[in-house]
Amino acid sequence: MALDKSELEKIAHLARLHITKAESEEVMLRITDILALIDEMQSINTNDVAPLAHPLDLLQRLRTDEITERDYRDELQSLAPEAQEGLYLVPKVIE
């Protein structure tokens, strides 16, 4: 399956990636190649096969409802590109 320009724009937006005009031809070509590789799967009949999400047949463990984490906001916030008054700052969020 070939990827067209509008599909590329759509997935780039969903993934919040910016693809320049200069890049887009190359990117489309590469992804189309990858999709061709992937499409080998389509030759197999899987009608009666249950999907396998995990290699191991395990079940979810539960965590006791306890507070195990302490507050070290200032240390964690020192990692942030921009923070003020305990808040992470981002360009204005428009509701």
Place this chain on the structure above:
Amino acid sequence: MIEKTVAEITAALNAGDISSVELTQAYLDRIIRFNDDLNAFITVCTDSALSQAKKADEKRAKGDTSPLLGIPLAHKDIFCTNGVTTSCGSRMLQNFVAPYDATIVEKLYQAGVVMLGKTNMDEFAMGSSNETSYFGPAKNPWDTARVPGGSSGGSAVAVAADLCAVATGTDTGGSIRQPAAFCGITGFKPSYGRVSRWGMIAFASSLDQAGSLSKTAEDAALMTNVMAGLDRKDSTSIDKPVEDYTASLSNSLDGLKIGIPKQHFAEGLSSEVEQAIREALVEYENLGAIIKEIDLPNNHLSVSVYYVIAPAEASANLSRYDGVRYGYRCEDPADLEDMYKRTRSEGFGEEVKRRIMVGTYALSAGFYDAYYRKAQKIRRLIKNDFVDAFKEVDVIIGPTSPHTAFEIGSKTDPVTMYLEDIYTIAVNLAGLPGISIPVGTAEGLPVGMHIVGNDFAEAKVLNVAHLFQQQTDWHRFKPTAFEKES
């Protein structure tokens, strides 16, 4: 001493022939000397390594003889290390100083290891050559014009060139085993769920597994003894007792049934690689093993399936890199949308972006069933092939890679690069343990042999690898350019 195995070094440390501080200094000296050529390390922790070594020596003086006490190792830069930059080979995390330790990092510290530094890798572990690293490719010590394999390329190089005694790695589609093969060392990936993923930066959550790059299978067993085990912080970590993997290393292989998948000895395999593997199989026959051809009929689909599942999981796993709470943020974003898009476009390299887009596409409305769901179904078929095979054989053996290390820059097309992992990927899809050990050379470059075991048959895999290394010296072969000089 630096060329010795962990087991040998431990004996020397215990005998007082050398101290951990001396040993650590020797490795640090080599790192200073060779890292410019090899680009194996992204970060070197000179001061903390020496102080850890000093502490280890003090403990030993008090009678502590723990197996990894004072052993200088390197961590792949995918593991979070408290207070130390953890870049994952990406510009996105170039300045990210992790505020916590990954579980395996913590466990290894508790065992008394010395951390020399963090090793180079393909960006977010996406690559088979180390060329996607933001910090430039690590170089193969056997020929620095060649790739060391990937994604755990830096770790493989560091072990092969004696820049550390042993190293950690991660393996999502072959990322420990393939670089081990290319660099002539031992690379072990335990079963999915055997080693905690907490603090290991996620690429593809249902495939990622931590393991070791070492000089021998015995060293891999020593590392696994410490790294394996239940971690309640990782829901996918298994609650199953950890064996002493060194205990069964020397078990007899008399009567061992080895399966040879016919699909792994077919078109595409270099004849010299095949030759080396066939010769290794003769060694096993001499040890009493029985060789049997097996069929893995869906194996050829593993690359296709992998390139749906891994990118799909990655596309979500990498959404957190948005420039808000840590990591890279673009300069002067015009608005929120601009911040997201430029941060991510500038922070991620091409291959990472490509996989994010493939994964996004595979999950998007209208394609989910045809791609993601289909891939999960075939994943079951691939797993079932192994289930059937292990009814008849104890281990499966084949080549780790179709050929030896290739030249840097020689594979520009992503699909060609993806096919590098044709023999290793199915093992991740099925969650099985696998090891690559050196079994010969082809045109002066190492050849790796792949040994795969059934679910949680780590001990068996290590046993099979170890006995081969007891019979042969391939694991002692060194790249001459970086041989010990002092």
Place this chain on the structure above:
Amino acid sequence: MEWETVIGLEVHVQLSTKSKLFSGTASQFGAEPNTQANIYDLALPGVLPVLNEEALKHAVKFGLAINASISKTSVFDRKNYFYPDLPKGYQISQLDFPTVGKGSLMINLEDGSEKVIGVTRAHMEEDAGKSLHEDFHGMSGIDLNRAGTPLLEIVSEPDLRNAKEAVAYLKKLHSIILYLDISDAIMAQGSMRCDANVSIRPKGEIELGTRTEIKNINSFRFVEKAINYEVQRQQEVIQDGSRVVQETRLYDAELNETRSMRSKEVANDYRYFPEPDLLPIVIDQAFIDSIRETLPELPDAKKARFVKEFGLNDYDASVITNNRDMAEYFESVTRDSGDAKLAANWITGDLQALLNKNNWEITESPIQAYRLAQLIARIKDNTISGKIAKRIFEGMIEDSSSVDDIIEEAGLKQVTDSGEIEKLVDEVIDNNPDQVQQFREGKQQVLSYLVGQAMKLSRGKANPNQVNQFLRNKLK
């Protein structure tokens, strides 16, 4: 044209747990920004989720309370979208295999009838953080304290036909949740939130009209107003010859209107897929049974019992059982006073008025159950009259001493001494010759006037039954 409204509600309830859904970080309301945001909640590289057992129990408990099917296997999925208050870039939710399946609950309509409303499903998910829009040099501030707080999203069937039914449904849900003690469910604080899917269709039509989703409704009152506004708006759109656009609309309580959220118009494609960091949650019958054992008597059952056991009317029983604390208060008063009817009258009357006036919860009432019971006991043993009791009740609000002391102090004890009452009656007969004459001529209704005069004379303290008796005897 006559229109029919079709409403379905999506209600988000924050589950009361000490820690978050997938991390051991505290999840209290009102903490300083980002002091409850740890490495997992901030989605640092390498972190992984582990499910909080309590949250799962709460979800199952809710499911059992609405007679829903409980999934033996449920699965978490990732819902992908970018937003600064969503640290991982995906929300862990449940798409195809929610923990709670189909169930239902009963609502009471204004005409006294009941209606069953279907609940399609209820699933667990993580809450997001908050964007604060105060001006930080043109930027927004992000507080992630709320990120990862466990939510139960309860989705109703489109069974609601007007705003009042929607409110009744929401109130019933609220009542059940408080009975179960699985959430504070305070709409003003956001621990209970409601989105309404609203559409209209010509009466008799089976096909559903195009719906809009109204967000940001944060009180019961606004649910009614927002829906009524939206229904009106949709009717006008259609009558103008246009079509209703499927979209998300924000309710603005100040202007009492809904408006389109154009900024979120970009077609969302959430790319759900099973969360690979979590495994399927499998629960067995024993687990379900152990939770069933913790279920309290629920509002409907309690109401039925109150009607049957205490002879309450439907209305009183509804009002009282609507609130678990109120029901407990009632049972306590009834037990101590021995009179359910009086207890119900006092609670639904004077006490309710008092609480409403002061905006108090029943648990905050200055008149505790045992004191109201004492008051009722004094009415029953004729210490005071019903009328005096109302004055005592007023006094009890400020005065925390015992009911008997208050009666004593006010000198309001009922006069039951026959000598005193006889004197009163004589005085009334002397003062009202005309009325006495009329009574004697057979005008029976004059008697109540004479009783009233006697009560007045005693300043309400005389026992009216005794007065009545004496008057009848003397005027024979």
